Amino acid sequence: MxxxxxxxxxxxxxxxxxxxxxxxxxxxxxxxxxxxxxxxxxxxxxxxxxxxxxxxxxxxxxxxxxxxxxxxxxxxxxxxxxxxxxxxxxxxxxxxxxxxxxxxxxxxxxxxxxxEIVWVISANLLLIMVTVFIGVLHNTSGSKEDTLRLYDELRRKHFELEEARSRMQQFAHQIEAAAQADERNRISHQLHDDIGHRLIRVKMMMEAAIYTVPQDVNRGMELLHQIRDQLGSSMDEMRSAVKRMNPGRQLADAYALDRLLEETGRETGIITRLRTKGLPYPLYPSQQVVLYKNAREAITNAIRHGHADQVEVLLTYDDHEVCMEVSNNGEVAVEAHTAGNMPGIGKQGLGLSGMLERTKVIGGTLEVCRQMPFTVITRLPVYRKSEII
Incomplete structure (x- = not known):
């Protein structure tokens, strides 16, 4: 009881x-x-x-x-x-x-x-009514206990999933660090074996040119031209090796929104603007790529179909998501090739369909605001390191 x-x-x-x-x-x-x-x-x-x-x-x-x-x-x-x-x-x-x-x-x-028989029947009916009432109460109590047990089980599973996600992210960071260490070791061997040997060869060619120029100017100039070519090739290899030593910076430069807006404004003549809200923090490479490609597609649609002459990108950093709003002052774009109706977007072309598929792959959402200014909103979930510890 x-x-x-x-x-x-x-x-x-x-x-x-x-x-x-x-x-x-x-x-x-x-x-x-x-x-x-x-x-x-x-x-x-x-x-x-x-x-x-x-x-x-x-x-x-x-x-x-x-x-x-x-x-x-x-x-x-x-x-x-x-x-x-x-x-x-x-x-x-x-x-x-x-x-x-x-x-x-x-x-x-x-x-x-x-x-009297009336009292006997009443007593039996009373006992049956009490039995039914207690039976209903017992079933309700059992359902409540089952619900609480399921809730506790779901909460335990949630904690286990959070712990597994934390371990997976820590493991990913360890793999990334190990891969970067291997790449640095490979680059250091390359610097020593290839560029180092080439510089030694250039030094020997320089010494030969010093002795050759006074006696044979043409032969000496040929050696100097070879030395110049060797130094140029070494500088290119050195620059490539340095870029590979910092892949994150290379990715950030390749998919930088400010560079995209600057190049778009310079090539098309439209007015572009980038604004940020919140304290910026590092994003995963997949998130950077999705934001860059969605912004590029939204800007292309604004110019090609909306005939816009002003584009603004607002990047908002929150604790649990990063939100990018790409707005323009053009008309509502309707592409020639339709991709069907998509939830939250409506009937749109292949451009927005590709943006939606890219966003959904990493767990984000895509929204389209059709009031002026026409805005494409990309929301991506983020997991800060403070949540993992």
Missing amino acids: PHSLASLRFGLILIPAAIGLYVDGIDHYDWYTVFILLFLALAVLGRFIKSSPVIILGVIVELIIAGWLCQHYGMLMIFVSMSTALIYLFLSHPFLRYVLLGIHLIILNVSLQGH
């Missing part, structure tokens, strides 16, 4: 017992008091007993005492009998519940022999 129903059980015992002293006019209530106190003692002890056989035995004893009270002290004692139903109707085994309910009905009807 749930603890919330304990007060109801004791109320069904004490209140009818107290009212019976006045309604039934009991003259000698010594045995009456003894049986009521015995019933209360069994009710109190039942709260601390967990063994099913002992609980069943206690229920049978309570039903016998309640039947004796009903037989000798009137119909009010039926409510005392009903308090026992709060025990056996919450047993886990359905068969035991039905058996004890049958015993309860038998004892109740035997104890009410000699009373």
Whole structure:
């Protein structure tokens, strides 16, 4: 029995017992008091007993005492009998519940022999109504417990997924660091083996040119031209190696929004503007690529289809997402090749369809605001390092 129903059980015992002293006019209530106190003692002890056989035995004893009270002290004692139903109707085994309910009905009807048939029928109906009510309450309680258990299970799974995601990201950072270390080692060997040897060869050619120029000017100039070519080739290799040592900077330069807007304004003559909100933080390469390509596609559509002469990009850095809004003052663009209806976007062309597919691959969303100014909004979820620790 749930603890919330304990007060109801004791109320069904004490209140009818107290009212019976006045309604039934009991003259000698010594045995009456003894049986009521015995019933209360069994009710109190039942709260601390967990063994099913002992609980069943206690229920049978309570039903016998309640039947004796009903037989000798009137119909009010039926409510005392009903308090026992709060025990056996919450047993886990359905068969035991039905058996004890049958015993309860038998004892109740035997104890009410000699009373009017109306009172007997009313007592049976009351017991059946109490049984139905408690059954509904039991099912509701079970559903609530199942819901709480499922909630706890989902919360545990959520914590496990968060922990797994944290380990995966840490592992990805370790792999990235190891890959960068391998690349640096490879580049250092390249600097030593290729460029170092080439510089040694250039030094030897320079010494040869010093001795050759006074004696054979043409041969000396040929050596100097070769030295120049060797130095130029070495500088190109050195520049390429330095770029490979910092791939993040190289990616940031290749997919920089400010450079995109600058080149677009210089080549097309339109007015471009880049604004940022929030404190910028590093993004994953995939996020940089998606933002760059979506911005480029949105600007291309604004110029080609909307005939816009002003484009603004607003980049907002929040704790859980980065949002890019590309707006223009052109007309609403309708591309010639349609890609069907897309949720949140409507019927659009292949350009917006490609933007949507790119965004969804990394878990983001794409929105189109068709009021002036026409705006394409890209939202990408971000996971800060502070969330991982």
